[in-house]
Amino acid sequence: MIPELGHFCLIVALLVALVQAFYGLVGAQRGVAAWIGAVRAAARTQALFAILAFAALAFSFYRNDFSVLYVAQNSYSGMPWYYRIAAVWGDHEGSMLLWITTLGLWTLAVTFFSRRLPDEMVARVLGVLGLVSFGFLAFTLFTSDPFVRILPAPSEGNGLNSLLQDPGMASHPPMLYMGYVGFSVAYAFAMAALLAGRLDSAWARWTRPWTTAAWAFLTLGIVLGSWWAYTVLGWGGWWFWDPVENASFMPWLAGAALIHSLAVTEKRGAFRSWTALLAIITFSLSLIGTFLVRSGVLSSVHAFAVAPRRGIYILTFLVVVIGASLLLYAWRAPRVGMGGRFAVVSREAMLLVNNVVFITATGAVLLGTLYPLIMQALNLGKITVGAPYFNAVFAPVIAPVLFLIGVGPIARWKQETVLTLAQRLKWAALVAVIAGLLFPFAMGRWKPLVALGLIAAAWILASGWVNFRRRIALQGASGMGWRRFRVPRAYAGMLIAHAGVGIFVFGLTLVSAYSVEHDVKLAPGDTTMLAGYALRFEGTRPASGPDYTAQRGTIVVSRNGRAVTTLHPEKRVYIATGTPVTTAAISYGLRGDVYAALGDDVGNGAWTARLYHKPFVEWMWLGWVVMAIGGFIAISDKRYRIRVKAHVATALSPAPNPRPAPQPRAVGLHEGSAT
């Protein structure tokens, strides 16, 4: 009964999505007030039914209803309830339903947080979102229905892939989808603005918080995935340039470009067409990412042959969405002006370089990801594009951005001189160079690339500090004590996110250069030295968990004769699937992780093992989390909640700004294009 209800909810959502799209787009185009007024209700209904459908499937998993084929394929009654729920998105069908549900959540958010926007704009945005929902609902219902019954019902399910039974599985996909799907809001805003023929500063201002929110969620999603790979899947690696990872990284890069381009469009009215195009690109990459991962094409082009209808639908959907968006763009974009002019040395110019670099990097990743598929499809041989390609291309391409992070935010809009910048940043540069040159000595061996990486990290942090100090000084002593340090949240978020990049580069440089990896055989009582730590193996004992049995090893870690910690790496065998899984034991620390994983039993109680020391590895994830936090702080800025009318007033006359800022950041669009 419940699965049928879920199926019914999906059908209702599909129909309501059509209504939502029609009322929104046609209503706004024709100016029918009644239709425009009905769009919010339609969107909420659609979202509600999508969420109900998801709840129905989750409930079937919870209740171990193996008469539902998808449940029988991906669950097993011995799994703890939280992994049974996580199994909802363990495979293709449920992932699509998660996509739809996430889109429902974002749609709901748009209906609630758009009261200050013109009704017509909201109608168009919800209309576009309705079309996207319709596409995904139709795909799910017609090619990937998760509610199909199986008769007779099996008494037990197949179980979830044991590698997926991890907290990472519970958190990583939903967070990632929050990011992917969130870009559909930015996309919908761009399409709405193109349809209305008004790509202006107001549009950019409305889009910014949504884009930043989606990007911050995607950042967290990527961190969780990387962390999961590190602890479970990856034998100590944290990024493999695997096609599945690239699929999430490409929208992240394009989204980062979009965030910066939106800043220029909002503040200066420039890059408008480009910003709209970026919104389309970012969303398209999200779509491609979702489908690439879930359709199985990545492991083999022939996966399409397994479910040809699915493949054809996906390709058609991509072509229609991307093609129609670009057509609309080509038709509408040239009508809007170019915006304010700027000099070769100016904040706009640096943000432009930022965009060029990010898009180039995205293109390089896209090429490396799709190249094997193209080769295979054309029968030109089977190839792999591995990490060496991506490292060789990505690092030099992205490097200029690390320098510009320090300069861009401190440069003035429109016109800046190199001399002023040099004067403002000389101390930051000096500190960065000294820190970068000296720090590697503390690690034992001095390497030129390490020094370079650390200079970049220190430069980002030091220039951020200089920027902050300058801001405070310019604000004047407007309060006592801590109040002096109060800055707008959008600005604080920007500084924090940039500091996150610095922290990430710091961790990345050190862990890449100074990791120690030993693959050894350990007999009980053996001691191995690893980067100053002594690791004593005490043998293994049988152990068991809710749905697995294991061999549990004990490794005592000490340093200079003092016990540091005890590690318990496990070799598990999951009962339902019979698959072995290595569960590594990691001693986390800010100065580095000690990592131990069991390999094979080689007789007489001896095991092969991987023993790693990963210096400063945690800083990488910390950096990404700080980036996401910066994003969330930025969207909490008050100015995104200023009423539309108030905004128009400030744009016309700069005086009555609620928070007078000494920086030229409050410049409205009219001034920007008046040159």
Add this chain to the structure above:
Amino acid sequence: MNRFADHRPAAHRWNARRRRLVWILAVFGCFGVAVALIVNATRNNLVFFYSPTQVAERQAPYGRTFRIGGLVQMGSLHHEGDGVDIRFVVTDTAHSIPVVYHGVLPDMFEQGKGVVAQGRLGANGVFQADQVLAKHDADYMPPDAASALQAARATKSNAVARGGGG
């Protein structure tokens, strides 16, 4: 708002066309660098895949990294004295190649199951692997390994692997 005014003499100002030219050149320069990097990287870092039969027919390059795939021959797995020097044989049922590897094998590595190894072919005909892949669940086979088997015994349909996976 005269803080935005351009204080330099008019003669020094960049006119619009020249400025646009600079931007276009800069953008193209950046893309040019990227293309150069990509071309260079693809020349050195693309890893091709060969089946044991292709290796036996000397189609695979010596002294260059490539991948082989097939089944781990039953009974061929040996741990050397230190446990982490490993020997096994990869076969596509028509031909087989001995492989040596230093390290810990992945969870899914099993005799009689599919495997992909990446490394170089030594002059002695032994494949020196620096990476061994046997991912995913028990009934999943790496697609490369599957296609090698398929090619070797096109008639037997039971060797066809299930696609997809994670």
